[in-house]
Amino acid sequence: MSMLDNRPFTPIVQKLRAAGLRPTRQRMSLAKLLFEPGDRHVTAEQLHQEAAAGRIRVSLATVYNTLHQFTAAGLLREVVVQPGRSYFDTNTSDHHHFFIEANGHLQDIPGDSVALAKLPEPPEGTRIARVEVIVRVAKG
Amino acid sequence: MSMLDNRPFTPIVQKLRAAGLRPTRQRMSLAKLLFEPGDRHVTAEQLHQEAAAGRIRVSLATVYNTLHQFTAAGLLREVVVQPGRSYFDTNTSDHHHFFIEANGHLQDIPGDSVALAKLPEPPEGTRIARVEVIVRVAKG
């Protein structure tokens, strides 16, 4: 399966179609970088550089567009822990994060090792969309 | 008690001194805006505008410096929930937040209406600095 693989029924193509996104060259390349290696947390800039390293020509604007489309389609989750930096998480299952302050990295917390015993009533006229737990850890 | 109040033993002055910060005009004015009205969540830009509205001349750089100094001193807590925007919370007690997606506002969740039943082991060589729970709510 080469970088030029363009067959119409590859899992990535199916994934994109299922999300209502046309399987364009750029989206397929980015999807491969994102989803083939397993769970990961990337910034737009990182993904753009990885693409460049892999001889894939994609503009930074497209990387941003794609990450947001994937997020809207539920293929990614956006995680904000630091001012001025967004991570995109390829693991969309119910789970939480460690944020390692020393190096700014994120790490998944397995879904069942955090338990919320009690949740508050959401404010009048709203419903809970998602509960995020961020465990900030420091050296020591 | 006027805006020009400069007495050396006002609670704000004490608070600043206790934090090891000189009670300068700018810091006192900002501290008043922050701490007198009770619990609040502000951005740097908002605070800067409030100051301007109150005829207090403070540069934006000073607002940023001050917010960070207050945070380092434990008088404020920084909360990041949206890319490209930091909130500073005057409530430094142990509590969590609702994030109202519709308008981008934060709202405190009383400390005891969220309970964590189980916490994970932090990664090798780190210790838990803080656990943040963000309950994202949407209209409906």
Add this chain to the structure above:
DNA sequence: TCGCTCTTTTAGACTTATTCTAATCTGTTG
């Protein structure tokens, strides 16, 4: 009080992450 020194503030330049725009290109459908 004055003067000295160290700290703070400031305007404005700069950086970084991200979004926008308008032109060009490409997938898909008939």
Add this chain to the structure above:
DNA sequence: CAACAGATTAGAATAAGTCTAAAAGAGCGA
């Protein structure tokens, strides 16, 4: 394969925040 809607692009634009060097202010001792 033509046509068109949707996607991509370079580069400009924006926004939040930081940095810098110079000016102003605070606190101290005499």
